[in-house]
Amino acid sequence: MTEKNRRDFLITLGTGAGVCALGAQGVASLRSLVPNVSYDAPTTVKLGPPAEFPDGLKFLADERLFIFRDGNTFHAVSAVCTHLGCTVRAEALPRPETATVGGSPMRLTHQFSCPCHGSHYTGDGTNVSGPAPKPLAWFRLSVATDDGQLVVDLADEVDRDFRLTV
């Protein structure tokens, strides 16, 4: 390689590296838009003492959750429509029905309808009509070891045979 070629090579290398570095700066500044910390609400939430829940259904707006109580058994069903995430509304059935849910009989007092695109769910969260692709999610309930409050883990979906007996 001649003197001139080496010079040319170095110049091209330097300039090219500069152009690449400029691109790297641009990408780096975009990296700043990827969040490093989460400001989301925690997924494990204390809901209050089990005794304070009424028999039947209670809607918790903060957690977008229905808590069902039948005597001393509890289960939790999500109020988030599986279609596009609107909050479904509970409508009382004129006459309660009994259905087999997760292998055991369950008294259903409500059905759910989504105000956004008219999806309908039965009282155990099964999608029956409208665009909803799958049933409403069920979440794990437990009792806090320290103060005995009902605790829901919104990150932990469970099967429909889940019941919490207090």
Place this chain on the structure above:
Amino acid sequence: MEQRTNSPYPRVDRPMLAVIGVLLVLSCVLFFASDRAHDWRYYQMVFQGEVAQKFGAERADAVTTGIQQIWVADLGRADRCITCHQATSWKGFEQADEPFRTHPVEPLQAHPVEKFGCTACHGGQGWAVDVLEAHGEVAHWEEPLLSETLGQAYSLTGNKGALIQMNCNICHRYDRETRGADAINLAKRLVDEKGCRACHTINNRGGRIGPDLTRVGEKAPEQYDYSRLSGQQTAFAWHVAHLKNPKALTTDSTMPNFGFNSEQAQALAMLVLSWRPADVPAAYLAGAPRTDTPTAEQIAEEERMRTGPGAWFVETGCVTCHSIQVYGVRSPAQIGPDLSNAVEDVQSRFGRTIDDFLAEPSGTMAVVLSRQIILTPEQKAVAIQKLREAFAIYQKQQAEKER
């Protein structure tokens, strides 16, 4: 075909452009490196090593990495302390050195970390992820970590970690006693014993001779006068020095010197600085007392002092230094002599009648009556009248005693 005109520039300009290219690469290297250089990366690496050593490689892999935070929306606090202090909720690090020590469970039961975060109690700058900034030991951060190191810097007598109790008392200010806050409890007892409320309003109750202390903890550090304070210039240091000797810092102060020792003065300074509004939602304070309820005896005594025959001396402020036993007036400081027998006492001390002395006082009283408690001639007449009455009772009491 037409050729391009020769130009002299490329020979110098092209290398120059190449040099700038190298500078741009350098800038990338520098800012990438400065982003990697945060302290937390080092501590997370060390912690992983510790876990691997203690519990094996499998659990070490499960250690969370990256910046962690506890976001308490109610308090507006995002505490990233657990980014480095990763062992706080791990069992098995109880005896380890910071930053990898397990947090004691007991205080967390009443103060769940997801509701309180870290800095609400410990102080420090939750936003930061480097040691100095996070511990608040930097300019423009008013809430440093209330650590043992800081306690040592103030040479606290007794428990070096006591400073954190200041933050306990922001919410627990109306407790008569708070479990685990010994220094604050000591200070609260002193407030009752020494009768601070004779002059100061504390928690909206008390006298008006001294400044209202109900929110004194939020007074800006710049608003204190440090001209006579040597050593650290902080509000805390000022209060400690002032409690030990008020006149040394504020020459025209009427506040008596109570002769507090270091421990008492430090405890009181912590208490005083904790008197600031709690910036927590009302629901947080649900269990705690909401007002400072005095005991029945305290109410009775205050009532007696304020409405009894010696009420005039209490209102005027004489009570700051003088008791008047015959009227049931008890001075918290008792610097001056009891005024029950002032009529004869003045005569024996100064060789002047009480009328003469009050008209033209000498010594300490000259200063007090010209600067702090300024009496009109009518008021002086009232004082003399009341002192004579007091002396009459005093003489009667003495006579009874002799009999």
Place this chain on the structure above:
Amino acid sequence: MSLLTRVLKFRSAGKAGPAGVEPEEAPGVRPRLFWSLWPRSDRDAGDAVTSNFLLHWFPAKVSKSSMAWSYSFWLGTITAALFLLLTLSGLPLLFLYVPSVERAYQSVKDIEYVITFGRWLRAVHRVAAHAMVITVVLHLARVFFTGAYKNGIARNQQRQWNWVIGVVMLLLTLFLSFTGYLLPWDQLAFWAVTVGTNIASAIPGIGPTVRELLIGGRAIEQATLIRFYVLHIFFLPAGVGVLFAYHMWRVRKDGGLARADREEIAETPRDVAASPTKTYTLLGVARGTSPTVTARSLEAPGTSVNAVPDLMRRAMIATLGTIAVISILSVFIASPLEEPANALITPNPAKAPWYFLWLQEIVTDTTIHLGSFTINGAFIGGVVLPGLLIGLLTVWPWIDKSPRQVTGDWFPRERRTQNLVFIAVLVGILLLTYIGMELRGPYWEWFWPWEAWPTVPGRI
């Protein structure tokens, strides 16, 4: 033959087809997707300018004297580069910063501490903003010293109006920087803006109204923050952008740098045969002469170079150099973030942004008491004096009666007096700025550099 040389060869060979078979086409309308950055011929070079939108504000040819580093120091280009860098670094910040009293400080803390490269981005934005104030002033000084606001030889030159646009852009730059100053919502920001906006209220009659309009109330609050924010991210940059475009357009219309006029006045026309192939001239169509001019010295080979690649390369050097320097500095210069804004506690001392400190210094020294009659220093130092200076600056091209022959000449004898006066004013302002920055301590008292300030007390 090494790989590299082969690549280089391929590149130069691939540029313009087989030599000699180029079809005759009108310039600028070649059906070619890309223009050449390595033109083979002068025609190629001119084509690169006319057929490229990004380069169309360049002339096809530029005189060597205008290219010189030592004439303009490329301050205008550097300023434009800083503006570009500010826009680019502002974009991510736009996504990260929250303009609300409750969240602003918190979001800046996040940018500083947890957002990847956030600290660097903020520093780039801040350092570039301060640098831009400096380069704008230096550019203005350069134009003044060289009398570049004067019209030279060509027809329809309106350089005085470009100067006026420049003065307006100076004010916009200061205001841009000032509005950005408030956004972190810390003590530094809050009190600098308190001091700054109170100067506006010293204008007799309308002052308080002006301030109220500016801050959207009587106290600096959420209304102020959102006003400053919207001004900062949209109206002021848009204003600068539009004026900048106009500024550049006028530079072309006025025949490029004043230096080029100077060149042509100084040199006597030489007999150079008019060349019909030369269709682009340095001064372009604005010259009012036909495209094939009688060649003066300027058009003679050797006095000018092609804009592509020579001018473009130098513009790249100035722009990329600016970006490189700023981004390296930003790694080392930490941006301040003091305590959250607190209307109850004034820091001691409370200082305006540094470029307003000369005014704050004057404001302090010019309160006049004549018996019961008092003139607030804010009126003299904050309104009369800067108003007078800006007014004089604006109309100076009409006051300056020096001969047009000295246009584009550094420190000519004919303009000695005004240059000296300008230097005196500039040095005065710099001196007062220095005093305000370095020699004024708590209670605005005088502290020599070797005297320590009293320590700022802390809480605990």
